[in-house]
Amino acid sequence: MDNVATNNIVAVSGASGRTGFRIAEEALAHGQAVRLLVRPASKLPPSLARCDIRRLDFGRLSQLVEALRGCHSLVMATGARPSANLFGPFQVDTQAVQRQVQACQQVGVGRVVLVSSLCSGQFWHNLNLFGLILVCKRWGEEALEHSGLDWTIVRPGGLKETEANLEQQELVVSGADTQQQGTIPRRLVARYCLECLDTPDTIHQVLEITSQPRPAP
Numbered sequence: 001m002d003n004v005a006t007n008n009i010v011a012v013s014g015a016s017g018r019t020g021f022r023i024a025e026e027a028l029a030h031g032q033a034v035r036l037l038v039r040p041a042s043k044l045p046p047s048l049a050r051c052d053i054r055r056l057d058f059g060r061l062s063q064l065v066e067a068l069r070g071c072h073s074l075v076m077a078t079g080a081r082p083s084a085n086l087f088g089p090f091q092v093d094t095q096a097v098q099r100q101v102q103a104c105q106q107v108g109v110g111r112v113v114l115v116s117s118l119c120s121g122q123f124w125h126n127l128n129l130f131g132l133i134l135v136c137k138r139w140g141e142e143a144l145e146h147s148g149l150d151w152t153i154v155r156p157g158g159l160k161e162t163e164a165n166l167e168q169q170e171l172v173v174s175g176a177d178t179q180q181q182g183t184i185p186r187r188l189v190a191r192y193c194l195e196c197l198d199t200p201d202t203i204h205q206v207l208e209i210t211s212q213p214r215p216a217p
Contacts, residue, residue: 009052010197011035011071011109013078013100016042019115019159020077022190024048030194037067058096064103073111075193076100082130089136097140101147111150113193116141118157118179118208141206152202156189157182157210169211182210 010027014020015036025047027034035052038044044053056063058078068074078100080092097114104112119125121138128134144151155176162185169188172179188211196202 009033009035009071010194011037011068011074013037013058013074013076014115015048015051015077016044017077017079018161019079019156019186019189020075021045021048022187023075023077023115023193024051026187026190026194035067035071037064058092058099061099061102064099065106068100068103068109069107071107071109073197074100074104074109074113075197076112076114077193079115079117080131080133080136086131089131089133090139093133093136094139094143098143101143101149104149105147109149111197112144112147113152113154113196114141114144115189115193116153116155118155118182118210120155121177145204150203152196152204153206154189154193154196155179155206155208156184157208158184159189160185163187168214170214172210172212174208176206176208179208179210182212184209184211 010032012020012024012034015024016038024034024036028050035054036048037054037056040055054067056067076097078092078096080088116137117134120134120141122134125134141153160183166185166187192209
C-alpha cells in the first residue's frame, strides 16, 4: 500500500449527478479542496469549475488509483440511473463501488462515505424492477463494510430536488433497516455526508436519513 494520503483533499465520485454535484458544492462552500471523479462525457455545472476534475473509466482500477492519489477522503455518490440497461445497477452500484474501495485501499484513502438508499438489500421492492438495484446497492455496501477502511454508509429516503426552506426541515436519522419510507432534499443529504466525514461517531455505521418539517414553536 502507498503511504497514507495527508493532503486535505475531498474526492467526490459521481459528481455530475444530482446529489454528487451538491456534495461538491457544499465542500467548496466550507473551503475544502475538492477533486471530482467523473466519466469522460459527464457534464458539470459552472459552480464546480474551481475543482480538480479527473475524467476516468470507473471500470479501470488503475485510473481510479491515480485519481485518488493524494486524497484524504472520498464521498461515493455514484449510482445507476434508470435506463434500458438492466445490468446498470450491477455495473455501477456494485462493481464501481468495489473498484473504488480497492483504489482507496491501495492509495491509503482511509475515510469513505457511501451514498446508498433506503431499503438497500430488500428483494421484494418495486425499485428492484430496475435491475435489482437495491440488491446491487447492498452488495456495494458489503464491499465497503469488509474493506478495513473507516467507512460510513448513508441511506437517504426518496430524494427531492427542492432547495427552498431547507432550514425548516429536520433530519430523521436512525440505524440500518429502521426506516421504510420518507423523503429528503438532496442538499440535506449532501450536507450530512460531509458532516459524517468529520464525525468519528459515524465510522462503521449504516445511517438511514429522511427529513420532516420542524414542529411549530
